[in-house]
Amino acid sequence: MNWKSVLEKSLICLLLLFFLFIGWVFARFIILLMVGQRFYLRFADAAACTLAVFIVLWVFAFVRAKVTNLLFVTCLIAGLSAVSVYEYNRHARDSLATVNEQGVDLRVYQPFGSNTKAVSLDEPSTLKLAADMPRLDGATALYPLYAAFARAVYPEKEYDFRNSEVMCTTTADAYSNLLEGKADMIFAAAPSKQQLEAARSKGIELKLTPIGREAFVFFVNSRNTVQGLSKAQLQGIYTGDIRDWSEVGGSPGRIRAFQRPENSGSQSMLQRWMEDKPLMTPPKEDIAAGMGEIIDHTAVYRNYEQAIGYSFLFFATQMIQQGEIRLLEVDGIAPNRSTIQNGHYPLAAEFYAITTSSSNPNVAPLLQWILSPQGQSLVEKTGYTPL
Structure with missing residues (x-):
């Protein structure tokens, strides 16, 4: 060798x-x-x-x-x-259609943007603020509405939705901003248990004022043969007891039941509607964060033929306008403005303007104006159901 x-x-x-x-x-x-x-x-x-x-x-x-x-x-x-x-x-x-809050361009709803989609009053507002404008924040789905409130009441200038008196950081961050004193009023669905506990731990009382009604909706791929589900069937899908579409009258195929991130408005709504029934583990996607840490996130809804997801009616039909998904009837009732107004759709719920004991003197007048005929007309013109 x-x-x-x-x-x-x-x-x-x-x-x-x-x-x-x-x-x-x-x-x-x-x-x-x-x-x-x-x-x-x-x-x-x-x-x-x-x-x-x-x-x-x-x-x-x-x-x-x-x-x-x-x-x-x-x-x-x-x-x-x-x-x-x-x-x-x-x-x-x-290439699949998605329903994802991060995919919405909020710039088109900024209160005084050129060609803004934020609706306006047909007459001068009875409330006009020149100073001490309450700092607004809230859910992505409700930004078009409170941007319209600001358009009617606030001085005309640029309000960047990322950092201004009229911003939109999504439900979870909006609640955090309210509790930390970075927002005076937020617009969202009712808080989750964790958000209520966070408020109690800080000694803060959340004041929830209903300002409109909206439908919580479930949707599937437009090619899915299932037209509607009962409340019990939907709960069975999200507990994992029902795993195949053939169990609810559809074509055979494993159900892919997507969920939203914790403390988002739609996820909190799902958890309340499940009535303490345990949610199954949602689909996960591995994505890179920052300089390389791999973390698991709740998967964005992707319109696979076997998928099911949920959101709110206005967001799913107006802000996304995705023709490849179909809304499901629930207990035989289709979600629309009429069934929300008459109370027939079983998953209709109020949404709120949420405040604390803010020192801003204009919080109460703004809240009173939102509940007035003018404020409620903007709720309806935007596409929500007024009280």
């Missing part, structure tokens, strides 16, 4: 493996920073391990070069095929 040759080959092998390790670390960093899919992290790990094996085989020639090269080409083809299949499936998934 030529020990000198073995030593030389070992040093070459170690050097090549070192460079491979550096390349692997760099590849993972780039994947986390630029791509974010867990598939590519696993692919990079598998590719690095495979290359390490082939480096050893090439350097020490444990197997004939022709055999080693053939194996390498086979692995290369397999890897490229895996990437192709993954990208095809990802493209197909991303």
Whole structure:
């Protein structure tokens, strides 16, 4: 045995493996920073391990070069095929219709934006504020409404929805801003148990003033043959007791029951409506956060043929306007303005202007105006059901 040759080959092998390790670390960093899919992290790990094996085989020639090269080409083809299949499936998934609060362009509803979609009064407002405007925040679905309130009552200027007297940070953050004194009035569904507990821990009383009514709706892919479900069936789906569409009169197929993030308005509504029945674990998606930490998020609703999701009527039909989903009847009643108004739709609920003991002197006058005929007319013109 030529020990000198073995030593030389070992040093070459170690050097090549070192460079491979550096390349692997760099590849993972780039994947986390630029791509974010867990598939590519696993692919990079598998590719690095495979290359390490082939480096050893090439350097020490444990197997004939022709055999080693053939194996390498086979692995290369397999890897490229895996990437192709993954990208095809990802493209197909991303092309699906989604219902996602983050996908709404709120700029089109800013109170005084050019060509704003925020509705306006047909007459001068009986309330006009020139100073001490209450800081407003709230749910994405209600931003068009309280932007219309601001359009009628507040001085004309730019109100950036990200940071101004009229902002929109979504339900969970709006409740946090109210409790931290960063907002004087928020517009949202009733608080979750966690939000109520957070208020109690700070010694804060949340004052909920109903200002309108809205339907909590469930929707499916438009090709789904199921037209409606009973309350018991919907609860069974979200506890996991009902897992296949064939159990509720549909075509056979596993039900993909999507949920919203904790403390969002629609998730809090679902939890109340479930009447303490335990929710099943929702579908998860692995996404990259920041500089590379992989975390699990509740999956955004994607319109798979076997999917079911939920939201509020105005958001699902006006802000999203996604024609590839169909709203379900509940207990034989379709969700619409008429069935909300007459009380027949079983999942209609009030939404609120929520305040605390703010020192802002204009909170009470604004709240009183929202309940006035003018304020309620904006509720109706926006697309909600007035009290």
